[in-house]
Amino acid sequence: MPLPKVKIDVIREKCYLCGSCVAVCPKEAIIIENDEWMFFQEKCISCKFCVLACPVGALNAIPLEEE
Numbered sequence: 651m652p653l654p655k656v657k658i659d660v661i662r663e664k665c666y667l668c669g670s671c672v673a674v675c676p677k678e679a680i681i682i683e684n685d686e687w688m689f690f691q692e693k694c695i696s697c698k699f700c701v702l703a704c705p706v707g708a709l710n711a712i713p714l715e716e717e
């Protein structure tokens with residue numbers, strides 16, 4: 651059974667670009683470049699490790715509609 655698909659959303663006012671989410675993502679679906687947090691849906695396997703790893707609760711997993 652695949653995990654329910656989610657989109658990872660960042661609350662930019664909370665995120666201080668610590669990189670913890672980048673470090674735990676097994677698929678490099680999050681990167682921080684030029685002081686910008688970026689998410690790549692096509693790489694994400696919806697494990698939510700990033701959401702758990704964020705020390706300030708800046709990430710949310712938004713369920714995606716199943717095709």
Ligand code: SF4
Pocket residue numbers: 658674675676677678679680693694695696697698699700701
């Ligand atoms: S849910 Fe998993 S695969 Fe997707 S961005 Fe977060 S850590 Fe990476």
Ligand code: SF4
Pocket residue numbers: 660664665666667668669670671672687703704705706707708709
């Ligand atoms: S773990 Fe949280 S605060 Fe750190 S870079 Fe990721 S979203 Fe931002």
